[in-house]
Amino acid sequence: MKIGIVGLGLIGGCLGLDLRQAGHTVIGVSRRQSTCEAAIEKGAVEAASMSLDSLKMTEVVIVCTPINALLPTVEALAQVLPPETVITDVGSVKDAIVTTATRSWPNFVGGHPMAGKAESGIDAAELGLFEGRPYVITPLPETKPTAVDKVVDIATTLEAQIQFADPATHDKAVAWISHLPVMISASLIQACVQESDSTVKVLAQTLASSGFRDTSRVGGGNPELGVMMAQNNREALLLGLKNYRQVLDQLTQVIETEDWEHLSTLLTATQSGRVDFV
Amino acid sequence: MKIGIVGLGLIGGCLGLDLRQAGHTVIGVSRRQSTCEAAIEKGAVEAASMSLDSLKMTEVVIVCTPINALLPTVEALAQVLPPETVITDVGSVKDAIVTTATRSWPNFVGGHPMAGKAESGIDAAELGLFEGRPYVITPLPETKPTAVDKVVDIATTLEAQIQFADPATHDKAVAWISHLPVMISASLIQACVQESDSTVKVLAQTLASSGFRDTSRVGGGNPELGVMMAQNNREALLLGLKNYRQVLDQLTQVIETEDWEHLSTLLTATQSGRVDFV
Numbered sequence: 421m422k423i424g425i426v427g428l429g430l431i432g433g434c435l436g437l438d439l440r441q442a443g444h445t446v447i448g449v450s451r452r453q454s455t456c457e458a459a460i461e462k463g464a465v466e467a468a469s470m471s472l473d474s475l476k477m478t479e480v481v482i483v484c485t486p487i488n489a490l491l492p493t494v495e496a497l498a499q500v501l502p503p504e505t506v507i508t509d510v511g512s513v514k515d516a517i518v519t520t521a522t523r524s525w526p527n528f529v530g531g532h533p534m535a536g537k538a539e540s541g542i543d544a545a546e547l548g549l550f551e552g553r554p555y556v557i558t559p560l561p562e563t564k565p566t567a568v569d570k571v572v573d574i575a576t577t578l579e580a581q582i583q584f585a586d587p588a589t590h591d592k593a594v595a596w597i598s599h600l601p602v603m604i605s606a607s608l609i610q611a612c613v614q615e616s617d618s619t620v621k622v623l624a625q626t627l628a629s630s631g632f633r634d635t636s637r638v639g640g641g642n643p644e645l646g647v648m649m650a651q652n653n654r655e656a657l658l659l660g661l662k663n664y665r666q667v668l669d670q671l672t673q674v675i676e677t678e679d680w681e682h683l684s685t686l687l688t689a690t691q692s693g694r695v696d697f698v
Numbered sequence: 699m700k701i702g703i704v705g706l707g708l709i710g711g712c713l714g715l716d717l718r719q720a721g722h723t724v725i726g727v728s729r730r731q732s733t734c735e736a737a738i739e740k741g742a743v744e745a746a747s748m749s750l751d752s753l754k755m756t757e758v759v760i761v762c763t764p765i766n767a768l769l770p771t772v773e774a775l776a777q778v779l780p781p782e783t784v785i786t787d788v789g790s791v792k793d794a795i796v797t798t799a800t801r802s803w804p805n806f807v808g809g810h811p812m813a814g815k816a817e818s819g820i821d822a823a824e825l826g827l828f829e830g831r832p833y834v835i836t837p838l839p840e841t842k843p844t845a846v847d848k849v850v851d852i853a854t855t856l857e858a859q860i861q862f863a864d865p866a867t868h869d870k871a872v873a874w875i876s877h878l879p880v881m882i883s884a885s886l887i888q889a890c891v892q893e894s895d896s897t898v899k900v901l902a903q904t905l906a907s908s909g910f911r912d913t914s915r916v917g918g919g920n921p922e923l924g925v926m927m928a929q930n931n932r933e934a935l936l937l938g939l940k941n942y943r944q945v946l947d948q949l950t951q952v953i954e955t956e957d958w959e960h961l962s963t964l965l966t967a968t969q970s971g972r973v974d975f976v
Contacts (some may be wrong), residue, residue, distance in 0.1 A: 593901035601913035604813035613971040620935030625872035635879035643965035693891040694918030
Protein backbone atom coordinates (compact mmCIF):
# COMPACT_ATOMS: atom_id res chain seq x y z
CA MET A 421 0.00 0.00 0.00
CA LYS A 422 1.14 3.58 -0.65
CA ILE A 423 0.61 5.50 2.56
CA GLY A 424 0.96 9.21 3.36
CA ILE A 425 1.86 10.57 6.79
CA VAL A 426 1.29 14.24 7.61
CA GLY A 427 3.20 15.32 10.69
CA LEU A 428 6.55 13.62 11.26
CA GLY A 429 6.84 13.73 15.03
CA LEU A 430 7.12 10.74 17.36
CA ILE A 431 3.84 9.08 16.30
CA GLY A 432 4.20 9.82 12.59
CA GLY A 433 7.81 8.65 12.68
CA CYS A 434 6.98 5.41 14.53
CA LEU A 435 4.13 4.65 12.12
CA GLY A 436 6.45 5.21 9.17
CA LEU A 437 9.13 2.87 10.53
CA ASP A 438 6.65 0.04 11.21
CA LEU A 439 4.72 0.44 7.95
CA ARG A 440 7.86 0.55 5.84
CA GLN A 441 9.25 -2.53 7.58
CA ALA A 442 6.00 -4.31 6.63
CA GLY A 443 6.67 -3.47 2.98
CA HIS A 444 4.45 -0.43 2.49
CA THR A 445 5.60 2.71 0.68
CA VAL A 446 5.47 5.72 2.99
CA ILE A 447 5.51 9.36 1.87
CA GLY A 448 5.85 12.05 4.56
CA VAL A 449 4.80 15.66 4.82
CA SER A 450 6.07 18.09 7.47
CA ARG A 451 5.90 21.84 7.95
CA ARG A 452 9.69 21.91 8.25
CA GLN A 453 12.24 20.90 5.64
CA SER A 454 14.68 19.86 8.37
CA THR A 455 12.09 17.40 9.74
CA CYS A 456 11.56 15.97 6.25
CA GLU A 457 15.29 15.37 5.97
CA ALA A 458 15.50 13.84 9.46
CA ALA A 459 12.59 11.47 8.66
CA ILE A 460 14.24 10.28 5.44
CA GLU A 461 17.57 9.86 7.25
CA LYS A 462 15.87 7.89 10.02
CA GLY A 463 14.21 5.61 7.45
CA ALA A 464 10.70 6.51 8.59
CA VAL A 465 9.68 7.61 5.07
CA GLU A 466 10.73 6.89 1.50
CA ALA A 467 10.35 10.54 0.56
CA ALA A 468 9.14 13.66 2.34
CA SER A 469 8.28 17.21 1.43
CA MET A 470 6.42 20.26 2.74
CA SER A 471 3.66 19.88 0.14
CA LEU A 472 0.42 17.92 0.54
CA ASP A 473 0.38 17.56 -3.26
CA SER A 474 2.97 14.82 -2.86
CA LEU A 475 0.24 12.61 -1.31
CA LYS A 476 -2.04 12.57 -4.39
CA MET A 477 -1.13 8.99 -5.30
CA THR A 478 -1.53 7.46 -1.80
CA GLU A 479 -4.37 5.12 -0.75
CA VAL A 480 -4.41 6.20 2.87
CA VAL A 481 -3.22 9.39 4.55
CA ILE A 482 -2.60 9.30 8.31
CA VAL A 483 -2.77 12.76 9.90
CA CYS A 484 -0.35 12.85 12.84
CA THR A 485 -0.22 16.58 13.53
CA PRO A 486 -0.86 18.08 16.98
CA ILE A 487 -4.57 17.84 17.75
CA ASN A 488 -5.36 21.51 17.08
CA ALA A 489 -3.99 21.18 13.54
CA LEU A 490 -5.94 18.01 12.65
CA LEU A 491 -9.08 19.61 11.17
CA PRO A 492 -7.26 22.32 9.17
CA THR A 493 -5.02 19.55 7.76
CA VAL A 494 -8.03 17.45 6.70
CA GLU A 495 -9.52 20.58 5.05
CA ALA A 496 -6.29 21.17 3.17
CA LEU A 497 -6.02 17.52 2.12
CA ALA A 498 -9.60 17.67 0.83
CA GLN A 499 -8.41 20.22 -1.74
CA VAL A 500 -5.77 17.92 -3.26
CA LEU A 501 -6.67 14.24 -2.78
CA PRO A 502 -8.81 12.12 -5.08
CA PRO A 503 -12.10 11.20 -3.31
CA GLU A 504 -11.26 7.48 -2.97
CA THR A 505 -8.30 8.18 -0.68
CA VAL A 506 -8.96 7.28 2.95
CA ILE A 507 -7.92 9.85 5.56
CA THR A 508 -7.44 8.77 9.16
CA ASP A 509 -5.96 10.52 12.18
CA VAL A 510 -4.25 9.67 15.48
CA GLY A 511 -5.82 12.34 17.69
CA SER A 512 -6.48 11.60 21.37
CA VAL A 513 -10.04 12.94 21.21
CA LYS A 514 -12.50 11.87 18.57
CA ASP A 515 -16.02 13.33 18.80
CA ALA A 516 -15.16 16.89 17.79
CA ILE A 517 -12.76 15.66 15.10
CA VAL A 518 -14.64 12.81 13.47
CA THR A 519 -17.97 14.52 12.82
CA THR A 520 -16.41 17.61 11.26
CA ALA A 521 -13.71 15.75 9.36
CA THR A 522 -16.27 13.33 7.92
CA ARG A 523 -18.29 16.30 6.68
CA SER A 524 -15.21 17.56 4.79
CA TRP A 525 -14.12 14.10 3.71
CA PRO A 526 -16.64 11.21 3.66
CA ASN A 527 -13.75 8.73 3.48
CA PHE A 528 -12.48 9.86 6.89
CA VAL A 529 -12.03 7.26 9.67
CA GLY A 530 -11.14 8.36 13.19
CA GLY A 531 -8.33 6.49 14.91
CA HIS A 532 -6.38 6.67 18.15
CA PRO A 533 -3.30 4.51 18.56
CA MET A 534 -2.61 4.70 22.30
CA ALA A 535 1.11 4.57 22.70
CA GLY A 536 3.79 7.07 23.48
CA LYS A 537 7.04 7.70 25.26
CA ALA A 538 8.52 10.53 27.28
CA GLU A 539 10.59 11.88 24.37
CA SER A 540 8.94 13.55 21.39
CA GLY A 541 9.95 14.27 17.81
CA ILE A 542 11.20 12.23 14.89
CA ASP A 543 14.53 11.50 16.62
CA ALA A 544 12.68 9.50 19.30
CA ALA A 545 10.86 7.32 16.72
CA GLU A 546 11.39 3.58 17.08
CA LEU A 547 10.05 0.30 15.68
CA GLY A 548 7.27 -1.55 17.51
CA LEU A 549 5.84 1.30 19.61
CA PHE A 550 2.26 0.20 18.95
CA GLU A 551 2.75 -3.54 19.37
CA GLY A 552 0.26 -4.93 21.87
CA ARG A 553 -1.12 -1.43 22.61
CA PRO A 554 -4.75 -0.37 22.03
CA TYR A 555 -5.66 1.17 18.67
CA VAL A 556 -9.17 2.62 18.89
CA ILE A 557 -11.03 2.99 15.59
CA THR A 558 -14.11 5.22 15.76
CA PRO A 559 -16.23 4.98 12.59
CA LEU A 560 -19.58 6.76 12.33
CA PRO A 561 -22.66 4.76 11.22
CA GLU A 562 -22.23 6.25 7.74
CA THR A 563 -18.49 5.47 7.42
CA LYS A 564 -17.85 3.04 4.54
CA PRO A 565 -16.68 -0.43 5.69
CA THR A 566 -14.02 -0.41 2.94
CA ALA A 567 -12.52 2.75 4.49
CA VAL A 568 -12.59 1.21 7.96
CA ASP A 569 -10.88 -1.90 6.59
CA LYS A 570 -7.89 0.17 5.45
CA VAL A 571 -7.34 1.45 8.98
CA VAL A 572 -7.84 -2.06 10.39
CA ASP A 573 -5.11 -3.25 7.99
CA ILE A 574 -2.75 -0.58 9.28
CA ALA A 575 -3.47 -1.35 12.95
CA THR A 576 -3.05 -5.07 12.24
CA THR A 577 0.32 -4.41 10.61
CA LEU A 578 1.37 -2.55 13.75
CA GLU A 579 0.32 -5.61 15.83
CA ALA A 580 -1.85 -3.27 17.89
CA GLN A 581 -4.97 -4.37 19.82
CA ILE A 582 -7.88 -3.06 17.77
CA GLN A 583 -10.87 -1.61 19.67
CA PHE A 584 -14.00 -0.19 18.02
CA ALA A 585 -15.96 2.57 19.74
CA ASP A 586 -18.24 5.39 18.75
CA PRO A 587 -16.42 8.73 19.07
CA ALA A 588 -18.35 9.94 22.15
CA THR A 589 -17.76 6.68 24.05
CA HIS A 590 -14.06 6.91 23.22
CA ASP A 591 -13.90 10.46 24.54
CA LYS A 592 -15.67 9.60 27.81
CA ALA A 593 -13.38 6.63 28.35
CA VAL A 594 -10.19 8.63 27.76
CA ALA A 595 -11.54 11.44 29.95
CA TRP A 596 -11.69 8.90 32.80
CA ILE A 597 -8.36 7.24 32.33
CA SER A 598 -6.23 9.98 30.82
CA HIS A 599 -7.60 13.54 31.00
CA LEU A 600 -9.19 13.45 34.47
CA PRO A 601 -6.01 12.01 36.03
CA VAL A 602 -4.05 14.98 34.62
CA MET A 603 -6.39 17.50 36.25
CA ILE A 604 -6.65 15.81 39.66
CA SER A 605 -2.91 15.26 39.69
CA ALA A 606 -2.23 18.91 38.75
CA SER A 607 -4.60 20.02 41.52
CA LEU A 608 -2.60 17.99 44.05
CA ILE A 609 0.61 19.76 43.08
CA GLN A 610 -1.07 23.17 43.07
CA ALA A 611 -2.63 22.61 46.52
CA CYS A 612 0.78 21.62 47.94
CA VAL A 613 2.54 24.55 46.27
CA GLN A 614 -0.01 26.93 47.84
CA GLU A 615 0.78 25.78 51.43
CA SER A 616 1.36 29.08 53.24
CA ASP A 617 3.39 27.70 56.18
CA SER A 618 6.87 27.56 54.69
CA THR A 619 8.15 25.13 57.37
CA VAL A 620 5.43 22.64 56.43
CA LYS A 621 6.03 23.19 52.71
CA VAL A 622 9.80 22.70 52.91
CA LEU A 623 9.37 19.55 55.02
CA ALA A 624 6.77 18.22 52.56
CA GLN A 625 9.20 18.87 49.70
CA THR A 626 11.93 17.01 51.60
CA LEU A 627 9.76 14.04 52.55
CA ALA A 628 7.88 13.57 49.24
CA SER A 629 8.54 10.09 47.96
CA SER A 630 7.15 7.48 45.55
CA GLY A 631 3.50 8.01 46.57
CA PHE A 632 3.61 11.71 45.78
CA ARG A 633 5.85 11.14 42.76
CA ASP A 634 3.43 8.72 41.11
CA THR A 635 0.24 10.59 41.99
CA SER A 636 1.64 13.91 40.74
CA ARG A 637 3.39 12.60 37.61
CA VAL A 638 0.79 13.33 34.94
CA GLY A 639 -0.15 16.65 36.57
CA GLY A 640 3.45 17.79 36.19
CA GLY A 641 3.59 16.97 32.48
CA ASN A 642 3.51 19.10 29.34
CA PRO A 643 1.11 22.05 29.97
CA GLU A 644 0.28 22.43 26.25
CA LEU A 645 -0.88 18.83 26.12
CA GLY A 646 -3.06 19.37 29.19
CA VAL A 647 -4.65 22.46 27.65
CA MET A 648 -5.31 20.61 24.38
CA MET A 649 -6.98 17.75 26.28
CA ALA A 650 -9.29 20.21 28.04
CA GLN A 651 -10.03 22.20 24.87
CA ASN A 652 -10.85 19.18 22.76
CA ASN A 653 -12.55 16.93 25.30
CA ARG A 654 -14.10 19.64 27.46
CA GLU A 655 -17.56 18.19 27.99
CA ALA A 656 -16.48 14.66 28.89
CA LEU A 657 -13.75 16.05 31.14
CA LEU A 658 -16.17 18.40 32.93
CA LEU A 659 -18.57 15.50 33.50
CA GLY A 660 -15.68 13.45 34.89
CA LEU A 661 -14.62 16.32 37.16
CA LYS A 662 -18.19 16.71 38.43
CA ASN A 663 -18.54 13.01 39.26
CA TYR A 664 -15.06 12.96 40.77
CA ARG A 665 -15.88 15.88 43.04
CA GLN A 666 -18.98 14.12 44.31
CA VAL A 667 -16.89 11.09 45.26
CA LEU A 668 -14.26 13.31 46.89
CA ASP A 669 -16.92 15.14 48.90
CA GLN A 670 -18.43 11.87 50.05
CA LEU A 671 -15.02 10.57 51.13
CA THR A 672 -14.28 13.84 52.93
CA GLN A 673 -17.57 13.61 54.78
CA VAL A 674 -16.84 10.03 55.81
CA ILE A 675 -13.55 11.23 57.35
CA GLU A 676 -15.24 14.27 58.92
CA THR A 677 -17.87 12.11 60.62
CA GLU A 678 -15.24 9.49 61.56
CA ASP A 679 -17.25 6.76 59.88
CA TRP A 680 -14.26 4.42 59.72
CA GLU A 681 -16.27 1.39 58.73
CA HIS A 682 -17.58 3.25 55.68
CA LEU A 683 -14.07 4.46 54.83
CA SER A 684 -12.81 0.90 55.06
CA THR A 685 -15.59 -0.31 52.73
CA LEU A 686 -14.79 2.48 50.31
CA LEU A 687 -11.02 1.84 50.26
CA THR A 688 -11.60 -1.90 49.94
CA ALA A 689 -13.78 -1.18 46.90
CA THR A 690 -11.12 1.02 45.32
CA GLN A 691 -8.44 -1.59 45.96
CA SER A 692 -10.44 -4.25 44.14
CA GLY A 693 -11.91 -1.81 41.57
CA ARG A 694 -8.46 -0.73 40.39
CA VAL A 695 -7.58 -4.29 39.37
CA ASP A 696 -10.06 -4.07 36.46
CA PHE A 697 -8.22 -1.02 35.08
CA VAL A 698 -4.54 -1.94 35.39
CA MET B 699 24.01 -0.35 72.78
CA LYS B 700 21.38 -2.84 73.91
CA ILE B 701 18.23 -2.09 71.89
CA GLY B 702 14.72 -3.50 72.14
CA ILE B 703 12.33 -3.76 69.20
CA VAL B 704 8.61 -4.32 69.78
CA GLY B 705 6.83 -5.48 66.64
CA LEU B 706 8.86 -7.65 64.29
CA GLY B 707 7.30 -6.80 60.94
CA LEU B 708 9.06 -5.26 57.94
CA ILE B 709 10.23 -2.09 59.71
CA GLY B 710 11.17 -3.80 63.00
CA GLY B 711 12.99 -6.52 61.09
CA CYS B 712 14.92 -4.07 58.90
CA LEU B 713 15.93 -2.00 61.94
CA GLY B 714 17.15 -5.15 63.69
CA LEU B 715 19.25 -6.26 60.73
CA ASP B 716 20.95 -2.85 60.35
CA LEU B 717 21.48 -2.27 64.09
CA ARG B 718 22.94 -5.73 64.64
CA GLN B 719 25.26 -5.31 61.68
CA ALA B 720 26.51 -2.08 63.31
CA GLY B 721 27.39 -4.09 66.42
CA HIS B 722 24.39 -3.37 68.65
CA THR B 723 22.61 -6.05 70.65
CA VAL B 724 18.97 -6.33 69.57
CA ILE B 725 16.20 -8.02 71.59
CA GLY B 726 12.81 -8.48 69.91
CA VAL B 727 9.26 -8.77 71.16
CA SER B 728 6.33 -9.98 69.07
CA ARG B 729 2.77 -11.06 69.81
CA ARG B 730 3.45 -14.33 68.01
CA GLN B 731 5.97 -17.01 68.92
CA SER B 732 6.33 -17.95 65.24
CA THR B 733 7.37 -14.36 64.39
CA CYS B 734 9.94 -14.42 67.22
CA GLU B 735 11.43 -17.58 65.75
CA ALA B 736 11.43 -16.16 62.22
CA ALA B 737 13.19 -12.99 63.40
CA ILE B 738 15.91 -14.98 65.17
CA GLU B 739 16.30 -17.23 62.11
CA LYS B 740 16.54 -14.14 59.85
CA GLY B 741 19.24 -12.66 62.09
CA ALA B 742 17.18 -9.54 62.83
CA VAL B 743 17.39 -10.11 66.60
CA GLU B 744 19.72 -11.85 69.04
CA ALA B 745 16.78 -13.12 71.05
CA ALA B 746 13.02 -12.65 70.94
CA SER B 747 10.04 -13.42 73.10
CA MET B 748 6.42 -12.51 73.63
CA SER B 749 7.17 -10.70 76.91
CA LEU B 750 8.01 -7.02 77.32
CA ASP B 751 9.87 -8.00 80.53
CA SER B 752 12.73 -9.16 78.30
CA LEU B 753 13.44 -5.50 77.46
CA LYS B 754 14.21 -4.40 81.05
CA MET B 755 17.95 -4.18 80.41
CA THR B 756 17.79 -2.23 77.12
CA GLU B 757 18.80 1.44 76.70
CA VAL B 758 16.36 2.19 73.91
CA VAL B 759 13.14 0.48 72.88
CA ILE B 760 11.82 1.09 69.35
CA VAL B 761 8.09 0.48 69.05
CA CYS B 762 7.35 -0.80 65.53
CA THR B 763 3.78 -2.04 65.96
CA PRO B 764 0.93 -0.96 63.69
CA ILE B 765 -0.01 2.63 64.50
CA ASN B 766 -3.17 1.81 66.48
CA ALA B 767 -1.13 -0.37 68.86
CA LEU B 768 1.60 2.23 69.51
CA LEU B 769 0.10 3.98 72.55
CA PRO B 770 -1.08 0.78 74.30
CA THR B 771 2.43 -0.62 73.79
CA VAL B 772 4.05 2.47 75.35
CA GLU B 773 1.61 2.18 78.29
CA ALA B 774 2.56 -1.46 78.77
CA LEU B 775 6.29 -0.71 78.49
CA ALA B 776 5.87 2.01 81.14
CA GLN B 777 4.94 -0.73 83.60
CA VAL B 778 8.16 -2.70 83.15
CA LEU B 779 11.03 -0.43 82.03
CA PRO B 780 13.38 1.54 84.31
CA PRO B 781 12.73 5.30 83.86
CA GLU B 782 16.06 6.02 82.15
CA THR B 783 15.18 3.82 79.15
CA VAL B 784 14.36 5.83 76.03
CA ILE B 785 11.27 4.77 74.09
CA THR B 786 10.87 5.81 70.46
CA ASP B 787 8.43 4.80 67.74
CA VAL B 788 8.24 4.60 63.94
CA GLY B 789 4.63 5.72 63.45
CA SER B 790 3.64 7.64 60.35
CA VAL B 791 1.72 10.27 62.33
CA LYS B 792 3.19 12.04 65.31
CA ASP B 793 1.02 14.68 67.00
CA ALA B 794 -1.55 12.33 68.55
CA ILE B 795 1.17 9.84 69.51
CA VAL B 796 3.94 12.04 70.88
CA THR B 797 1.94 14.17 73.32
CA THR B 798 0.18 11.20 74.93
CA ALA B 799 3.20 8.90 74.92
CA THR B 800 5.36 11.61 76.53
CA ARG B 801 2.78 11.93 79.29
CA SER B 802 3.11 8.19 80.02
CA TRP B 803 6.85 8.15 79.48
CA PRO B 804 8.86 11.40 79.73
CA ASN B 805 11.79 9.69 77.97
CA PHE B 806 9.70 9.19 74.82
CA VAL B 807 10.99 10.58 71.50
CA GLY B 808 8.78 10.46 68.39
CA GLY B 809 10.37 9.18 65.21
CA HIS B 810 9.33 8.38 61.66
CA PRO B 811 11.78 6.56 59.40
CA MET B 812 10.25 7.00 55.94
CA ALA B 813 11.04 3.87 54.03
CA GLY B 814 9.12 0.83 52.98
CA LYS B 815 8.56 -1.71 50.27
CA ALA B 816 5.56 -3.44 48.73
CA GLU B 817 6.02 -6.61 50.79
CA SER B 818 5.39 -6.66 54.53
CA GLY B 819 6.40 -8.89 57.42
CA ILE B 820 9.68 -10.15 58.82
CA ASP B 821 10.37 -12.30 55.73
CA ALA B 822 10.64 -9.13 53.62
CA ALA B 823 13.20 -7.52 55.96
CA GLU B 824 16.51 -6.54 54.36
CA LEU B 825 19.68 -4.59 55.16
CA GLY B 826 19.94 -0.91 54.22
CA LEU B 827 16.23 -0.06 53.80
CA PHE B 828 16.67 3.32 55.54
CA GLU B 829 19.93 4.35 53.89
CA GLY B 830 19.58 7.81 52.35
CA ARG B 831 15.88 7.97 53.29
CA PRO B 832 14.37 10.63 55.59
CA TYR B 833 14.16 9.87 59.33
CA VAL B 834 12.00 12.52 60.98
CA ILE B 835 12.59 13.03 64.72
CA THR B 836 9.84 15.00 66.49
CA PRO B 837 10.88 16.01 70.02
CA LEU B 838 8.66 18.23 72.16
CA PRO B 839 10.19 21.34 73.81
CA GLU B 840 10.38 19.36 77.09
CA THR B 841 12.03 16.25 75.59
CA LYS B 842 15.48 15.68 77.12
CA PRO B 843 18.36 16.25 74.64
CA THR B 844 20.05 13.07 75.89
CA ALA B 845 16.97 11.07 74.87
CA VAL B 846 16.89 12.74 71.45
CA ASP B 847 20.60 11.93 71.03
CA LYS B 848 19.89 8.21 71.38
CA VAL B 849 17.44 8.32 68.47
CA VAL B 850 19.87 10.45 66.45
CA ASP B 851 22.51 7.74 67.06
CA ILE B 852 20.16 5.09 65.72
CA ALA B 853 19.18 7.11 62.62
CA THR B 854 22.88 7.86 61.99
CA THR B 855 23.70 4.16 62.20
CA LEU B 856 21.02 3.51 59.58
CA GLU B 857 22.66 6.17 57.35
CA ALA B 858 19.25 7.87 57.13
CA GLN B 859 18.74 11.60 56.43
CA ILE B 860 17.76 13.08 59.79
CA GLN B 861 15.04 15.77 59.79
CA PHE B 862 13.76 17.54 62.92
CA ALA B 863 10.18 18.80 63.04
CA ASP B 864 7.56 19.47 65.66
CA PRO B 865 4.88 16.78 65.58
CA ALA B 866 2.14 18.99 64.07
CA THR B 867 4.40 20.21 61.25
CA HIS B 868 5.36 16.62 60.50
CA ASP B 869 1.70 15.59 60.32
CA LYS B 870 0.75 18.43 57.98
CA ALA B 871 3.69 17.65 55.70
CA VAL B 872 2.86 13.94 55.48
CA ALA B 873 -0.81 14.78 54.95
CA TRP B 874 0.26 16.67 51.81
CA ILE B 875 2.65 14.18 50.37
CA SER B 876 1.32 10.86 51.60
CA HIS B 877 -2.22 10.85 53.05
CA LEU B 878 -3.91 13.32 50.68
CA PRO B 879 -2.55 11.49 47.60
CA VAL B 880 -4.16 8.27 48.90
CA MET B 881 -7.57 9.92 49.17
CA ILE B 882 -7.54 11.75 45.84
CA SER B 883 -6.21 8.65 44.12
CA ALA B 884 -8.90 6.46 45.73
CA SER B 885 -11.55 8.98 44.63
CA LEU B 886 -10.34 8.68 41.04
CA ILE B 887 -10.79 4.91 41.10
CA GLN B 888 -14.18 5.17 42.79
CA ALA B 889 -15.44 7.77 40.27
CA CYS B 890 -14.38 5.53 37.37
CA VAL B 891 -15.89 2.42 38.98
CA GLN B 892 -19.21 4.29 39.35
CA GLU B 893 -19.49 5.04 35.60
CA SER B 894 -23.02 3.87 34.79
CA ASP B 895 -22.53 3.41 31.02
CA SER B 896 -21.01 -0.05 30.86
CA THR B 897 -19.67 0.46 27.31
CA VAL B 898 -17.70 3.51 28.49
CA LYS B 899 -16.53 1.69 31.62
CA VAL B 900 -15.33 -1.42 29.80
CA LEU B 901 -13.51 0.71 27.20
CA ALA B 902 -11.90 2.77 29.98
CA GLN B 903 -10.75 -0.44 31.67
CA THR B 904 -9.28 -1.65 28.38
CA LEU B 905 -7.53 1.62 27.54
CA ALA B 906 -6.19 2.50 31.01
CA SER B 907 -2.44 2.80 30.82
CA SER B 908 0.55 4.25 32.69
CA GLY B 909 -1.16 7.60 33.46
CA PHE B 910 -4.08 5.94 35.18
CA ARG B 911 -1.84 3.27 36.71
CA ASP B 912 0.43 5.82 38.41
CA THR B 913 -2.31 8.22 39.49
CA SER B 914 -4.40 5.41 40.98
CA ARG B 915 -1.59 3.40 42.59
CA VAL B 916 -1.74 4.67 46.16
CA GLY B 917 -5.56 4.78 46.11
CA GLY B 918 -5.62 1.08 45.33
CA GLY B 919 -3.34 0.18 48.24
CA ASN B 920 -3.97 -1.46 51.60
CA PRO B 921 -7.39 -0.22 52.89
CA GLU B 922 -6.41 -0.72 56.56
CA LEU B 923 -3.43 1.58 56.09
CA GLY B 924 -5.64 4.22 54.48
CA VAL B 925 -8.12 4.07 57.36
CA MET B 926 -5.30 4.33 59.91
CA MET B 927 -3.90 7.40 58.13
CA ALA B 928 -7.31 9.08 58.26
CA GLN B 929 -7.98 8.09 61.87
CA ASN B 930 -4.63 9.26 63.14
CA ASN B 931 -4.04 12.32 60.99
CA ARG B 932 -7.66 13.36 60.55
CA GLU B 933 -7.35 17.11 61.08
CA ALA B 934 -4.35 17.68 58.83
CA LEU B 935 -5.88 15.44 56.17
CA LEU B 936 -9.22 17.27 56.28
CA LEU B 937 -7.42 20.60 55.92
CA GLY B 938 -5.52 19.19 52.94
CA LEU B 939 -8.76 17.91 51.38
CA LYS B 940 -10.41 21.30 51.87
CA ASN B 941 -7.55 23.17 50.20
CA TYR B 942 -7.34 20.56 47.47
CA ARG B 943 -11.04 20.90 46.69
CA GLN B 944 -10.68 24.67 46.33
CA VAL B 945 -7.93 24.18 43.77
CA LEU B 946 -9.96 21.53 41.93
CA ASP B 947 -13.00 23.83 41.82
CA GLN B 948 -10.90 26.67 40.47
CA LEU B 949 -9.42 24.44 37.77
CA THR B 950 -12.89 23.13 36.87
CA GLN B 951 -14.17 26.68 36.54
CA VAL B 952 -11.25 27.61 34.30
CA ILE B 953 -12.21 24.72 31.98
CA GLU B 954 -15.94 25.58 32.20
CA THR B 955 -15.28 29.18 31.16
CA GLU B 956 -12.76 28.06 28.51
CA ASP B 957 -10.11 30.33 29.97
CA TRP B 958 -7.31 28.46 28.21
CA GLU B 959 -4.68 31.06 28.98
CA HIS B 960 -5.37 30.66 32.70
CA LEU B 961 -5.31 26.86 32.38
CA SER B 962 -1.98 27.09 30.61
CA THR B 963 -0.58 29.31 33.40
CA LEU B 964 -1.89 26.88 36.01
CA LEU B 965 -0.45 23.76 34.34
CA THR B 966 2.86 25.53 33.74
CA ALA B 967 2.97 26.32 37.47
CA THR B 968 2.26 22.70 38.42
CA GLN B 969 4.91 21.47 36.00
CA SER B 970 7.55 23.66 37.61
CA GLY B 971 6.12 23.32 41.15
CA ARG B 972 6.41 19.53 41.09
CA VAL B 973 10.17 19.74 40.58
CA ASP B 974 10.61 20.98 44.18
CA PHE B 975 8.89 17.87 45.52
CA VAL B 976 10.39 15.04 43.49
